[in-house]
Amino acid sequence: MSSAQLVALPAPMCAPEPEIGDELRELEEACRALEAHTLSANTRRAYEKAWRSFSGFCDIYGLDAVPAHPETVRWYVAWMSTQFDEEGLPRFALATVRQHLAGIADRHLQEGHLDPTGHRAVSDLVRGLAKLRATRPRRKYPLLLDDVLRIVGAMEHDVYPAGISAARDTAALWLGFAGALRRSEAAALRLNSLELHLIDGIHVRVGQSKTDQANALPNVVVLPYGSRPATCTPCALHRWIALLRISEKGDPQECRRAMMAQLFAYQLDEHVCGAQGGAGLITNADLTSGTALLRATYRNRKSARIHAGGVTGDALHTMLLSRMSEAGMNPSDYGFHSLRAGHVTQARRNGASTEEIMRAGRWQKAETVNVYDREWNPAARNSVMRLGL
Ligand SMILES: [Zn+2]
Incomplete structure (x- = not known):
């Protein structure tokens, strides 16, 4: 057939009438699949x-x-x-x-x-x-042990009502630092996530972490007794949970009196957690409910209430920044994550192995720990320190 004949063919005015409807429908389906x-x-x-x-x-x-x-x-x-x-x-x-x-x-x-x-x-x-x-991203700076002590030391612990939020914030700070908890993990803790342990201090069951979605078993974080009450995470948790339990009692007057009695008795030269064999402020019977551990507080100048609902991770972050400002520290480049980063950094400086840090921070890969080392501990495990200089 020549090209002239092709041109002479009449062009179809409209789409051909489908006489074989089913087959065209199949072709249309094939089109869609492609x-x-x-x-x-x-x-x-x-x-x-x-x-x-x-x-x-x-x-x-x-x-x-x-x-x-x-x-x-x-x-x-x-x-x-x-x-x-x-x-x-x-x-x-x-x-x-x-x-x-x-x-x-x-x-x-x-x-x-x-x-x-x-x-x-x-x-x-x-x-x-x-x-x-193209330039390196900036991580949150770590808060070391002395930093945490400074922030906690600047709070008013033995007054009412300021002592109530101070007790909660102190507990949150030690959870972040000693427990190396992410803010979402700290905010998600329930009373029954905690278990008092005679020898170890407190065991905390932390739910699925973001890097460990497939692991159905919760991780157990250990919060050991402090060598002194000032660095004792169990003491901070005993103080806060005792206040929280008081707040759940019915009569507002009685509840207020009991809270004041506990706050005014605050002193940092003795354990209240049972570390020295005595009774703590709380027992495992206080840790049976599934209600939030770190709760929102409301206060005015004269009184304070502890809400039933938990705080958010964002609120913990904001709390840390304002507590740092109150302690005269510049909070820019810090966040709640600074406590977790601080745990790694302080532990490494005190000679902890990668394996120990991975266990505490619930990391699966040593590489993650090394990232913190590169940023904050360049001298750790570095042969330059062994040259006898
Ligand atoms: Zn203690």
């Missing part, structure tokens, strides 16, 4: 996650997600760039930021809109972020 494979399953999931995050952001700020204005995408990039995790590291890596933009572009093109992520204002911002991220 279309579903234009993106890998991983990419598709990443795009869906990116879209949920972006449309959630737009909901919060009352912006249109589709079609989105380039300005909206610019703000979204700025928002991603300012999100940090507990260690002070970026929540959105640069590659993730780029993937989110690809997800937004994909959704727009699919729905027949112009791609807002291609705008110069957006790409400039991403380039700026790439330059900024």
Whole structure:
């Protein structure tokens, strides 16, 4: 057949009438199956996650997600760039930021809109972020033992009502430092997560940690008796839980009197935890309920109440920063994670092995511990210290 004949053929005016409907339907299904494979399953999931995050952001700020204005995408990039995790590291890596933009572009093109992520204002911002991220991220500074003692020492422990939140905050600080707990783990503790142990001090069952999702068995964190009451985590927990138990009693007048009696008797030269064989302020019978351990407190100048609900991890973070300010310390570059980082750093400086630190901090990989060493203990396990200089 020559090309002239081909040109002469009349073009169909409309789509052919399907006489073989079922077969065409099958072809249409095949088309859809192929279309579903234009993106890998991983990419598709990443795009869906990116879209949920972006449309959630737009909901919060009352912006249109589709079609989105380039300005909206610019703000979204700025928002991603300012999100940090507990260690002070970026929540959105640069590659993730780029993937989110690809997800937004994909959704727009699919729905027949112009791609807002291609705008110069957006790409400039991403380039700026790439330059900024090229430098090392800053982790939260560690708080060492002396720092924790200074913060706790600046609180008013033996007055009412300030002593109530001081008791809670002291317990939270020692949980973070001695227990190397993440703020989410500390906030999630229940009274029945704790068990008084005659020899060891206190055992704490910490739920699934973020790096250990598949492990159904909870980790047991040991909080040993302090060599002196000032550094005794069990003492701090006995004091706080005793106040909390008093607050659960019915009569407000009686409850207030009992709280005052406990606070006014506060002294730091003797254990209240049973470390020296005596009775502690609480017993295991006080640790049977599944209610929150670290609870919100409400106070005015004259009185205070302990709420039934627990504090959030964010509240613990904010508490630490304001307690640091009260102790005359500059809280920038610190966070609740500074206590966990401080545990590692202090333990290493005192000669702890990697294995010991991994057990306490519930780390699976030695590499994680080494990251802290690189940042805060460059002299630890370093042969330069063995040159006889
Ligand atoms: Zn004690």
